[in-house]
Amino acid sequence: MHGFSTRVGGVSLCYRPGDLNLGFTKDDDAASVVENRRRHLRSLGAEGFRRFGMLRQVHSPDLLVLGEADEGADDFTQPGTVCGDALMTDLPGTLLTVQVADCIPVLLFDPKRRAVAAIHAGWRGTTAGIAGSTAVAMQERYGSDPGDMIAAIGPGIGPESYVVSEELRTAFAEKFAYAAELFLEGGTKLHLDLWKANQRQLLDAGLLDAKIHVLGLDTATATDRFFSHRAEKGFTGRMMASIGLR
Numbered sequence: 001m002h003g004f005s006t007r008v009g010g011v012s013l014c015y016r017p018g019d020l021n022l023g024f025t026k027d028d029d030a031a032s033v034v035e036n037r038r039r040h041l042r043s044l045g046a047e048g049f050r051r052f053g054m055l056r057q058v059h060s061p062d063l064l065v066l067g068e069a070d071e072g073a074d075d076f077t078q079p080g081t082v083c084g085d086a087l088m089t090d091l092p093g094t095l096l097t098v099q100v101a102d103c104i105p106v107l108l109f110d111p112k113r114r115a116v117a118a119i120h121a122g123w124r125g126t127t128a129g130i131a132g133s134t135a136v137a138m139q140e141r142y143g144s145d146p147g148d149m150i151a152a153i154g155p156g157i158g159p160e161s162y163v164v165s166e167e168l169r170t171a172f173a174e175k176f177a178y179a180a181e182l183f184l185e186g187g188t189k190l191h192l193d194l195w196k197a198n199q200r201q202l203l204d205a206g207l208l209d210a211k212i213h214v215l216g217l218d219t220a221t222a223t224d225r226f227f228s229h230r231a232e233k234g235f236t237g238r239m240m241a242s243i244g245l246r
Contacts, residue, residue, distance in 0.1 A: 002107050002116075002243040003044050004154040004215070006225050010036040015237050021227070023099050023238025024079040034077045040240060041076070046095055049244060053087040053096040054080030057120050061085070061128035063137055066094055085125050086134045088117035090142055095244035101227040102219050104156035104194045105241030106131050106202075110144040116243045121198050123164070127171055132201030139206070146206025151213065154241050155226050158218030159184055159193035162230075166190060176200070 010020030014027045020036050021028050041047050052075070053066050062084035068091065076095075087096040088108075096118035098105055103122035110116075117134050119125075135151075138144040164183075169190060172179040178200055184191040195214050202212050219226035227236040 001044050001046060001246060002109070002152065002241075004105060004152075004241050005040055005043075005239045006155075007227050007237060007239065008225060009039060009043075012036060012237060015227075015232075015235065019237055020239075021237030022240040023101075025237060027235070028237065037076055040242070041095075044095075044242060046242070046244060049093055049095045051091070051094040052076045053089065053094060053118070055082055055084045055087065055098065055120070056080045057085050057099060058083045059085065059122050059124040061125060061130045061133060063088065063130075063134055065089065065137075065141065066091060066096070085121070086117060086119040086130055088115065088134060088138055088141070090115040090245070092245040095242055097240050097242045099238040099240055100154075100156060101229045101236050101238050102157040104198055105154040106134075106198055107152045107154070107241055107243045108135060108138060109150045109243065110138060110142065110148055111150065112148045113142045113144050114245060115142040115144060116245060118241055118243050121194065123168060123192065123194065126194055126197050126201075127168075127175060129175070129201055131198040132205045135202055135205035135207060147208055149207050150211045151202050151207055153195055153198055153212065153214045155215055155217035155219050155239070156194060157220045157228065157230060158195065158216070159191050160186075161218055161220035162192050162194065163189045164192045168192065172197070
């Protein structure tokens with residue numbers, strides 16, 4: 001099962017009444033977040049899940065593997081405690097989650113080896129190649145054939161909304177031969193396409209283009225449906241991308 005939440009259908013009041021804020025932000029009431037998370041699980045059909053992979057996201061390239069030896073993973077009614085920005089597992093009954101509000105969520109699934117991954121890719125993680133390195137890690141740990149793997153790149157800030165600095169273009173150019181394809185110039189402003197940047201990393205890791213699904217939903221231009229850190233000037237909630245094996 002997998003899904004990308006929106007901001008609709010919750011009980012939070014601090015941003016907009018009825019928000020489905022799934023992050024323990026400083027502005028929201030913890031009890032509201034817990035109820036929102038319960039609703040998220042119900043919408044996924046994941047009420048029976050008892051292990052949850054969650055992270056204290058730090059815009060890093062770090063990957064956490066949830067295996068049999070782990071002590072049950074995190075409590076879904078509490079914030080994540082382990083630092084990192086990607087998770088993977090082949091254990092049924094474990095729901096992997098990452099939180100976003102403009103950064104790009106990427107979900108991976110290998111239907112043959114039965115393994116999944118969830119990735120939080122902001123510009124720092126994308127520059128560090130987190131989507132590609134996670135796909136490669138699945139191949140190395142689980143024996144995944146990249147031709148079998150399926151990817152979904154969820155709602156995040158789109159290229160038309162994401163104005164960046166020239167320094168960021170330089171940083172990408174130092175890492176990726178195709179970096180020029182990721183940047184668009186509009187008037188005096190420079191824009192970055194994070195959707196395409198993560199898609200290219202997955203292609204380089206061997207995934208097939210036909211199996212990489214880019215939703216193309218821009219959080220910054222649809223704040224009635226999504227939280228957007230940039231469009232709402234930091235005063236916003238968090239959505240969640242989730243994936244797990246029944």
